Amino acid sequence: MGRLVDAVIAAGTVFGVQYAAREISPADDRATRRWYEHLNKPHFNPPGPAYAVIWTALDGLLAWSGYRLLRAEPSCARTTALTLWALFVAGVAGFPFFVFRKRQLGTGLAICISLVMTSGASIRTAHKVDCKAAAMQVPFFVWLIFATCIHEQIWRRN
Template identity: 85%
Template sequence: MGRLVDAVLAAGTVFGVQYAAREISPADDPSTRQWYNRLNKPYFNPPGPAYAVIWTLLDGLLAWSGYRLLRAEKSCCWTMALVLWALCVAGVAGFPFFVFRKRQLGTGLAICVGLIMMSGASICTAHRVDCKAASMQVPFFVWLVFATCIQEEIWRRN
């Protein structure tokens, strides 16, 4: 594929999933917002606006990583790296659906743990294909570990 097609495919996948997650999650619904605001959260939970900044950066890095993987030499490892990358991106949509629409905090925690494992596998596999693509996924992994700590505390307290 051409560079432009690869760039559109990678960015479209990441930002398309974020858009879909937003559409299937009633996070902006007043009753959902009220429910979430009433939850007992840990002191290290970032303020709401920080999430927008963090996810914009993470999404950009994930899209760039996906682009680099798409541009890499094709092989079995390349296929696995792309599959794992795509599963990480898709998994992001599951969290808001189960936490905000279904209000299932335990399922949200399970999704976080699964994403950590998937992200680790994605980084390891991508490293064999393109070291820079793998390194661009590390901030996502670090965020997932931190976010899982937050989610575990919210689940435990509520």
Template identity: 35%
Template structure:
């Protein structure tokens, strides 16, 4: 059953904690290295590659939306639907976090594409499960789905060009 309990002032600390947690977990792999490496700089970039500053802005916004969505599901009444939604969230987040080291540290474009494909495969049921618990939480993940779809295309183009 979809809950739509109002979001009140008392929810702010929990929501803020969820936003910070998701941002920290999501950003942690970037500390290992990323697009500044000589290897990445030497790759042929696809025409659709956005300016590098866009990634930090977009991911911060997406992780923030994900944190709010996670909080909405977390605070819902305990149920099988909530457990499934939270389990799917953790699983998709594991693939999200795994992509950066596979792409940048392992320098394995094909495996990175497989990781992002698995992320997409988990993200669709995660959104459906979140929506079953709280309709707003499901909608908050839609921009994430769109960006990950774009990122998968981008990953594929890197693989094709390099």
């Protein structure tokens, strides 16, 4: 595929999933915001505006990683890396649906844990194809570990 097509596929996948997650999640709904604001959260939970900055940077790196994987030489390792990358990206949409729409904190924690595992597997397989693509996924992996710690505390306290 051409560079532009690969870039559109990678960025479209990441940002399309984020858009879909936003559409299926009532996070902007007043009742949902009020519910979330009243949850007992740990002191290390970042302020709301920080999430927008963090997610934008992480999504950009994830899209760039996907682009690099798409540009790599076709192989079984590349197919596996792209499959895990796509599974990881798609999994991100599940969290807001279950936490904000369904208000299922336990399911949200299970999704967090599965995302950490999927992200780790994605990094490991991407490393066999393109070390830079794998490295671009590491910040998201670190964020997921931190986010899982936050969500575990929210689940435990509420």
